[in-house]
Amino acid sequence: MKETSIFTTFATTILAVSAVWLAAPALAEEAETRLAAEIVAAEPALEGRVVQAEVIGMVCDFCAQSLKKVLGRKDAVSSVDISLETKLITIILNEGMALSDEEIAEAVNWAGYELAGIVRA
Amino acid sequence: MKKLCAVALAGVMALQAAPAGARPVSYPQGWTLMQMNEAEANWLHLHYTTDPRTSIGLKIENQGYADHVFVGGQYNRLLKRWNAPNSQGNTYLKLGLGVADGDFNHALDATKAAGFVRFAADWETRRWFTAANASVYAREGKAMTSQKARLGVAPYVADFGALHTWLMVEGNWTQNRDADQGQDAFTVTPLVRFFKGNSLLEVGYSSNDEPLFNFVYRF
Incomplete structure (x- = not known):
């Protein structure tokens, strides 16, 4: 050399x-993460429309983008916010629409990750 | 002695597991454009992810030898992923088949069948990153092997949507680079990776005086 x-x-x-x-x-x-209940408390109109999912294996922006894209394709999903710090995905559902735990787990797996838990408010 | 140290370094690095960002499989129905200008090769790869474990695409690769260009298809398979609360590990198989002009070290007019088999592994947290890649590239009558390893650290840990910055060092060892002269090539490349949203940019400079410029975009 x-x-x-x-x-x-x-x-x-x-x-x-x-x-x-x-x-x-x-x-x-x-990191700016609020629990689903805090989100609803701040915006009561979102009651019943906020779902938070804890995901295992999400370590980078490409991971987060994958989850955002896959979940964002669901008709019931209005928006998706992600925190790499807490590994939480915050899903806001469209009014009058629902997304089951199974559908969320399936979408998380389809993106290549694993679901650890779900919190609804 | 220098060569021995270089081989030892490559071996140690190869034992570490490999990078995010440059992953060959994206999310289903996602496209990825990868453009790499590295110490030993320049290549362009556009791939489409069909399912969480598979992507297919086109590859144009110049191995760093005058006018030797591979053009063909590439199949990428995620063999295994380990998801953990604070880390992720992956192993990949990459297969390429196409045609190439020129010998490894001589520009010839003949176009012949060519292909490659590559195995890659990576493991990363939000702070640390390791990756390794082993490759066999063949063109009718001749084959070339190479190994690559990378180690990186993030000086700060950023959240989703912010600018992520990584300091990395890559070792690249290519055997039979010039079959006629029996030369091997070992290069070390320190680089900086910038990562934000769907885009990844890497800039570095190799020990063989070649600049590194890599860009990956997902859409």
Whole structure:
């Protein structure tokens, strides 16, 4: 390995590490997760339409995007919010529509993950 | 001695498990565009995920030798996934079949059948990332093997929708790179990965003075 290439590689690494560590505090975001009951308390119109599912294996944005896409295709689903911090998926259902625990479990498995539990409010 | 150290490093890294983001299987009915410019190869792969374990697509790959280009289809299979509360592990099989122009190290006019078999594994948490990949690439009459391993750490842990940043190092060992001269190639590439939403971008610089620029987009 040439000296110049070692230097270039080393310098690139140092620059990259410095840039990331300096930018990290501004880039990091606090997880913002509310329990289903708290969501309903804040917005009573959502009563009976909020479902939270805990998912195992969700570790990155691509995982979360997969779950959001698969669940979002369901007619009953109005919106999907995800927290990687708590591993919770918050599903808001369309008014007058329902989504069974089995349907949620099936969708989570279809996206490639496992369902740990469901909370409804 | 240097070579021995390089081989030892590759071996140690290969024992670690492999990356997210560049996963060859997405969610069902999802498309993924992967464009990679790495130390030893440049390639473009567009694939469609048919079910949670399978994707199929097109592959154009330049192995880094003058005018040697593989064009063909690629089948990706998720062999096994381990979902855990704070981690995920995967093993994949990748099969490619098509045609290639040129020898591994000489540009020839002849177009011949070519293909590859690759096995990949990865394991990651929101903080740590490891991946390994072993490959056999063959064109009529000649074969080339290579191994790749990657280790990464996230300096901060971001939540869904935020910008994720990873610092990684990749080792790539290719055997019989130049069959006529009997040369092997080992490269080390430090890189930075930026990951947000459906997009992933990697930028780095290899020990063989080749820039790394990778981009993955899911839709």
